[in-house]
Amino acid sequence: MEEIIKVDSLTKFFANEEALDGLDLSIHSREIFGFLGPSGAGKTTTIKLLTGQLLPTSGSATVFGVPVKEVNSPQHLKKIGVMSDNSGLYERLSIYENLKLYCELYQVTTDRIREVLEMVNLIGEEKKMISKLSKGMRQRVVLARTFLHKPNLLFLDEPTAALDPVNSEQIHRGLRELNQNGTTIFLTTHDMREAETLCDRIAFLNNGEVQLMGPPKELQRQYSNGNIRLELKNGHEVEVQNNKEGAQKVHEWMSSGELVRIQSHEPTLGEIFVDITGRKLI
Amino acid sequence: MNLSVKRINAIFQKDLKDISKNIFVLSTVLIPFLFAFLYGRQGDVPLEVQFLIINIAFTAVGAFVQSAVIAEEKEKNTLRGLMMSPATSSEILTGKSLLSAVLTVVTMIVCLSITNYVVTDPIMLLSMIIALIFFISLGTLVGLMTKSLMEASVVSVPIIFVFGMGRMFQELFQGNKLVMIFDYLPNVQLEMLASQITEGASFAESLPYLGTILAWTLISIIVTVIVYNKSTLDA
Ligand SMILES: Nc1ncnc2c1ncn2[C@@H]1O[C@H](COP(=O)(O)OP(=O)(O)O)[C@@H](O)[C@H]1O
Ligand SMILES: [Mg+2]
Numbered sequence: 001m002e003e004i005i006k007v008d009s010l011t012k013f014f015a016n017e018e019a020l021d022g023l024d025l026s027i028h029s030r031e032i033f034g035f036l037g038p039s040g041a042g043k044t045t046t047i048k049l050l051t052g053q054l055l056p057t058s059g060s061a062t063v064f065g066v067p068v069k070e071v072n073s074p075q076h077l078k079k080i081g082v083m084s085d086n087s088g089l090y091e092r093l094s095i096y097e098n099l100k101l102y103c104e105l106y107q108v109t110t111d112r113i114r115e116v117l118e119m120v121n122l123i124g125e126e127k128k129m130i131s132k133l134s135k136g137m138r139q140r141v142v143l144a145r146t147f148l149h150k151p152n153l154l155f156l157d158e159p160t161a162a163l164d165p166v167n168s169e170q171i172h173r174g175l176r177e178l179n180q181n182g183t184t185i186f187l188t189t190h191d192m193r194e195a196e197t198l199c200d201r202i203a204f205l206n207n208g209e210v211q212l213m214g215p216p217k218e219l220q221r222q223y224s225n226g227n228i229r230l231e232l233k234n235g236h237e238v239e240v241q242n243n244k245e246g247a248q249k250v251h252e253w254m255s256s257g258e259l260v261r262i263q264s265h266e267p268t269l270g271e272i273f274v275d276i277t278g279r280k281l282i
Numbered sequence: 283m284n285l286s287v288k289r290i291n292a293i294f295q296k297d298l299k300d301i302s303k304n305i306f307v308l309s310t311v312l313i314p315f316l317f318a319f320l321y322g323r324q325g326d327v328p329l330e331v332q333f334l335i336i337n338i339a340f341t342a343v344g345a346f347v348q349s350a351v352i353a354e355e356k357e358k359n360t361l362r363g364l365m366m367s368p369a370t371s372s373e374i375l376t377g378k379s380l381l382s383a384v385l386t387v388v389t390m391i392v393c394l395s396i397t398n399y400v401v402t403d404p405i406m407l408l409s410m411i412i413a414l415i416f417f418i419s420l421g422t423l424v425g426l427m428t429k430s431l432m433e434a435s436v437v438s439v440p441i442i443f444v445f446g447m448g449r450m451f452q453e454l455f456q457g458n459k460l461v462m463i464f465d466y467l468p469n470v471q472l473e474m475l476a477s478q479i480t481e482g483a484s485f486a487e488s489l490p491y492l493g494t495i496l497a498w499t500l501i502s503i504i505v506t507v508i509v510y511n512k513s514t515l516d517a
Contacts, residue, residue, distance in 0.1 A: 048516055051366065052514075053362075053366075053514075053515065053516040054515060054516050055515060072365075072514060074368040074369070074370055075368075077366060077367060077368045078368035080366070082366050084362075086359045086362045086516065087359060087362065087363060088358040088359030088360040088362070088363065089358070089360065090296065090300060090358070090360055091358060092299075092300050092303040092304065093296065093299060093300060097296070097299060100292075101292055101293070101296045102363075102367065104288055104289060104291075104292030105289055105292060105364070105367040105368065105369050106367060106368060107286075107288070107289075107368075145363070
C-alpha cells in the first residue's frame with residue numbers, strides 16, 4: 001500500500017513543554033485515518049507539523065514523499081486541504097463570496113460551489129453573511145472550502161466538533177464521497193462514534209505518544225473479553241462467559257422466560273482508551 | 283517569478299467588497315480630504331501644504347489601510363487560509379496591497395485637484411510611485427507585526443505623525459540636532475525634491491532624493507518579506 005504520510009520519531013517542544021514525544025505514523029493512500037485523544041494530547045500540533053505550519057524539534061515527517069518543510073509550496077499545497085483551529089472566514093462577506101475567492105485561488109470553476117454546499121447541507125444559504133452564521137454553520141463553510149479543489153489529502157481538525165448529529169452525519173457522507181473519489185483523509189476527533197463509523201484506521205494519542213493503532217473493529221475484537229451480555233426481565237444486565245457454563249445459564253433464563261435480550265459485548269473505543277491510559281477522552 | 287493575475291485580482295476584488303462594508307477603516311480617507319478642503323480654498327496653496335496633504339494621504343490612507351487589512355486577516359485567521367492555498371507569497375502580498383494603493387492614488391488625485399497641484403515632472407512622478415510602494419510596505423509590516431485591527435490602528439498614529447506631518451515637527455524643534463535625521467525621511471525627501479524641481483533642478487541634482495526614497499523602499503520591502511516568511515509559521 002502506498003504511503004502518503006510518513007512520520008518518524010517526531011518530537012515537538014513548546015518552550016520546555018513537550019507536545020509530541022517521538023511520534024511514529026504511516027498513513028496509507030486513500031484511507032480515512034482517525035487521530036484520537038483527549039484535549040492537549042497533541043492532535044492539532046501534529047496537523048500543524050504535517051502541513052508546514054510548525055517546525056518539528058526533532059524527527060522527520062514526509063507528505064507525498066517530500067519533507068514537510070517543503071510542503072509549503074504551491075505545487076503541493078494545491079493537492080492539500082486543511083481545516084484547523086486557525087481557519088477563519090471573511091465576516092463581512094457572504095458564504096458564496098468566501099467560497100468564490102477560494103475557487104479562484106485554487107483555480108477551479110465556481111460550479112463547484114454548489115456541489116460543496118450540498119455536501120455540507122448549506123444549499124440556499126449562500127447569500128448569508130458570515131457574521132450572521134452560527135458556529136456550526138461557519139464550521140460547515142470552512143469544511144466546504146476545504147472540499148472545493150477535491151484535495152488528494154485532507155487534514156481535518158475536529159471537523160464535526162460544533163455540529164449536531166444530523167449535520168455530522170451529512171458531513172460523514174460528504175467525507176466518504178470524497179474518499180471514494182480518491183481523497184486520503186487525516187482527521188482528529190474525540191468523538192468515538194465518529195471514529196468507529198467513519199475511519200478505516202485509528203490511532204490513540206495520549207501525552208504526545210501513540211498508544212494503540214489499527215482498524216476500529218480489530219481493536220474492539222482484540223480488547224473484547226469474549227463475554228456475552230444479557231438483559232433480564234427484572235431489568236438487570238448480566239455478563240456470562242462464552243462457554244459451557246455460560247450456555248447453561250442462558251438456557252435457564254431462556255426457559256424460564258426471564259431473558260429479554262442477548263448481545264455480544266465488545267468494548268467501545270472509549271472504554272479501550274480508558275483501559276490503556278486510565279484517562280477519559282474529553 | 284510567475285504571478286497569477288487571476289489570483290491577485292481575486293484577492294483585490296475580495297478586499298474591495300470587504301472594505302465597502304468597513305466604515306472604520308474607510309473613514310481615514312476623510313483626513314486628507316479635510317486638509318484639502320481647509321487649505322484648498324485659500325487660492326494659491328504653498329508647496330509645503332501640498333506635501334502635507336500628499337504625505338497624510340500616504341500615511342493615513344496608504345500605510346494605515348494596508349496595516350488594517352493585513353492585521354484583520356491575522357486577527358480573523360484568514361491569512362492562514364491564503365497561505366495554505368496554492369497562491370504564492372508574491373501573489374498574496376501583491377493582491378493584499380492593491381486596495382490600499384488604489385485608494386491612496388484616488389484620494390490623492392481628488393485632493394490635489396482641489397488644491398490645484400499637478401505633477402508633471404517624470405522624476406517627481408516616479409518618486410511618488412516609489413514612495414507609495416514604501417508606504418504600502420510599511421503598512422504591511424505594521425499589519426504583520428500587530429495582532430489585531432485595533433493594535434494596528436494604535437501603531438499607525440505615530441507613523442502618521444512622523445511620516446505624514448514630520449515636516450511640521452521639524453519646524454517646531456528647529457536647531458535640535460536630533461531633528462536633523464528627519465531630513466532623510468522619505469516624505470521630507472519627497473517635498474525637498476519637489477521644491478528643487480520647481481527651482482529648476484537638473485536630473486543629476488534630483489537623483490540623491492530619488493535614491494534616498496528608493497533606499498527606504500527597498501529596505502522596507504526586504505524587511506517585510508522576511509517578516510512575512512516568518513509569519514507563515516504558527517507561533
Ligand atoms: N503554540 C503553543 N505554545 C505553547 N504550547 C502549545 C502551543 N500549541 C500547543 N501547545 C501545547 O501542546 C500540547 C498539545 O496541544 P494540541 O496539539 O493543541 O492538543 P490537542 O489538539 O490534542 O488538544 C498542549 O499541552 C498544549 O498546551
Ligand atoms: Mg486540538
